[in-house]
Amino acid sequence: MKGFWRKLVEKFSAGGGERVDWEALLLEADLGLALTGRLTRMLSEEGLLRKPPEGEERIRQELRSILAGDPPKVAHSEKPVVILLVGVNGGGKTTTAAKLAFRYGKEGKRVVLAAADTFRAAAVEQLEAWARRIGTLFVAGNPGADPASVAYRAHAQAEEEKADLLIVDTAGRLATKNNLMLEAAKIRRTLAKRDPQAPHHVWLVVDGTVGSNALSQATEFHRAVGLSGLIVTKLDGSAKGGMIAAVKEELGLPTVFVGIGEKLEDLEEFDADRYVDEFFGG
Numbered sequence: 001m002k003g004f005w006r007k008l009v010e011k012f013s014a015g016g017g018e019r020v021d022w023e024a025l026l027l028e029a030d031l032g033l034a035l036t037g038r039l040t041r042m043l044s045e046e047g048l049l050r051k052p053p054e055g056e057e058r059i060r061q062e063l064r065s066i067l068a069g070d071p072p073k074v075a076h077s078e079k080p081v082v083i084l085l086v087g088v089n090g091g092g093k094t095t096t097a098a099k100l101a102f103r104y105g106k107e108g109k110r111v112v113l114a115a116a117d118t119f120r121a122a123a124v125e126q127l128e129a130w131a132r133r134i135g136t137l138f139v140a141g142n143p144g145a146d147p148a149s150v151a152y153r154a155h156a157q158a159e160e161e162k163a164d165l166l167i168v169d170t171a172g173r174l175a176t177k178n179n180l181m182l183e184a185a186k187i188r189r190t191l192a193k194r195d196p197q198a199p200h201h202v203w204l205v206v207d208g209t210v211g212s213n214a215l216s217q218a219t220e221f222h223r224a225v226g227l228s229g230l231i232v233t234k235l236d237g238s239a240k241g242g243m244i245a246a247v248k249e250e251l252g253l254p255t256v257f258v259g260i261g262e263k264l265e266d267l268e269e270f271d272a273d274r275y276v277d278e279f280f281g282g
């Protein structure tokens, strides 16, 4: 995500760099309509529209303050802590489930990985292969089984195994997007039957390169399932990353982790200061 900001500043500057089209620049940086509008008004009210270096510094400050606050931690609890991963296909959900299992396993947590995607056999096989590689417990259902029942069974097994953590991967592709959301919501309700606190975390896994579309995905999933955070993947590629701030501004949802590659180790805790520095070019 490094390096794009300077290019956009050049693209949207005129008059020897004195005049910047802030609105176009911020929109192209994927900050979304609402945040772009607010930041542009702020620069105008503070007389910074024609002062590019000061304007940029002011935006930097504002992004820091939007993103301030510690990301939610996976705390200890008597029953397994449950992380439910939702999102559309290709976002990197399955890979991220494996990365999380690997990370928490390394911290000494006993992890159960569950594939609550009984629609796409390949997704289940992919997660099973990861689980074998990591050496973590794995639960899946038969093709066509009710994904909520897989989640229910996985929770029972996690309890039996005295697991610290249950990570549930869900389907990314169904006949319609509405079905996808309804199914995720059903899995959520089903887990709550086993433990009213569960799922403790509902994280949307979203591809960072889809730009402002990530904001609409987050809006829809939040409405249907109730999210507690985001994992933004593929920030190692062409993503500009502005949607991380846009989603926090508009929905109040923090980004918890970022994906920076395809390997198990390529998942980092979101760090707001570092993000803001990299956003402006590192």
Ligand SMILES: Nc1nc2c(ncn2[C@@H]2O[C@H](COP(=O)(O)OP(=O)(O)OP(=O)(O)O)[C@@H](O)[C@H]2O)c(=O)[nH]1
Binding pocket: 087, 088, 089, 090, 091, 092, 093, 094, 095, 096, 123, 170, 171, 172, 173, 233, 234, 235, 236, 237, 258, 259, 260, 261, 262, 266
């Ligand atoms: N460069 C990069 N690639 C990633 C990252 N996370 C996932 N990927 C890749 O993105 C592709 C899709 O990832 P999956 O995990 O299969 O996607 P999914 O969302 O689970 O898709 P469904 O199983 O269909 O729901 C794979 O090729 C991953 O290796 C990341 O942070 N960076």
